[in-house]
Amino acid sequence: MTYDHDPVTTQAPASGVYSAAARRFHWITVGVIALQIPLGFVMTWRGNTMNLWDALTNGLYSAHKLIGFLLLWLIVGRLIYRLLHGAPADEPSLLWWQKAVSHLVHWLLYGLLLVVPLLGWIGVSLYPALDIFGLFKLPALAAPDEAAAARVLAIHGWLAILMALLIGAHVAAALHHHLVRKDGVLRRMLPGLPRA
Numbered sequence: 001m002t003y004d005h006d007p008v009t010t011q012a013p014a015s016g017v018y019s020a021a022a023r024r025f026h027w028i029t030v031g032v033i034a035l036q037i038p039l040g041f042v043m044t045w046r047g048n049t050m051n052l053w054d055a056l057t058n059g060l061y062s063a064h065k066l067i068g069f070l071l072l073w074l075i076v077g078r079l080i081y082r083l084l085h086g087a088p089a090d091e092p093s094l095l096w097w098q099k100a101v102s103h104l105v106h107w108l109l110y111g112l113l114l115v116v117p118l119l120g121w122i123g124v125s126l127y128p129a130l131d132i133f134g135l136f137k138l139p140a141l142a143a144p145d146e147a148a149a150a151r152v153l154a155i156h157g158w159l160a161i162l163m164a165l166l167i168g169a170h171v172a173a174a175l176h177h178h179l180v181r182k183d184g185v186l187r188r189m190l191p192g193l194p195r196a
C-alpha cells in the first residue's frame with residue numbers, strides 16, 4: 001500500500017501501519033546509527049584523548065567516514081520516500097500534544113540524520129582528510145581550511161550527541177507505548193508484518 005495523500009500534513013487511514021519499505025528504511029537506519037555513534041566516540045577517544053594514531057584508529061576513522069557518507073544517501077532516499085508516500089495516521093488514542101511532540105521529534109531526527117553526516121563530510125573536506133582505508137578519497141566539498149574544519153567537526157560532534165539524546169527519548173516513548181500503554185504504536189513500525 002502507498003499513501004495517496006499530502007505527504008507532510010494529511011494522513012492515510014487510521015489503523016495503518018508503516019509500509020514495508022518505510023519499515024525497512026527505519027530499521028536499516030537504526031542498524032547503521034547503532035554502529036556509527038559508538039564508532040565516532042571510540043575513534044575520537046583513541047585519537048584525540050589517548051593520542052593513539054595507529055592503524056586501528058585510522059581504520060576506525062575510515063569506517064566512520066565511509067559509513068557516514070553512505071548513510072547520507074540512505075537518508076536522502078528515505079526522506080524522498082517519506083515526502084512522496086507520507087505516513088499512516090497517528091495512533092487514535094494519542095492526545096493532541098503527544099501527536100505534536102512525536103511529529104516534532106521525528107522531523108528533528110530526519111533533520112539531524114541529514115545534517116550530521118553532511119557536516120562530517122564538509123569537515124573532512126576542509127581538514128582535508130578524505131582518505132578511506134588508503135583505497136580511495138571521498139569527493140571534496142570545500143577547499144582546505146583547518147581552522148574551519150575544527151569548528152565544523154565540533155558542531156558535527158555536538159549535533160551527534162543531540163541526535164543520540166533524541167533517539168533515547170524516541171526509544172523510551174516507543175517502549176512506553178508498547179509495555180505500559182499497550183497500544184499499537186510500536187507494532188506500526190515492527191518488521192515482519194504482512195506487506196502494507
Ligand code: HEM
Binds near residue numbers: 091102
Ligand atoms: C537510530 C535510532 C532511530 C532513529 C534515527 C529513528 C527515527 C525514526 C523516525 C525519523 C521516525 C518517523 C517515521 C516517519 O513518520 O516517517 C520513526 C518512527 C518510529 N520509530 Fe524510530 N528511530 C530509531 C530507533 C527506534 C527504535 C529502537 C524503536 C523501537 C524501540 C523505534 C520505534 C519507532 C516507532 C514505533 C515509530 C513510529 C511512531 C508512530 O507511529 O508515530 N525507533 N523513527
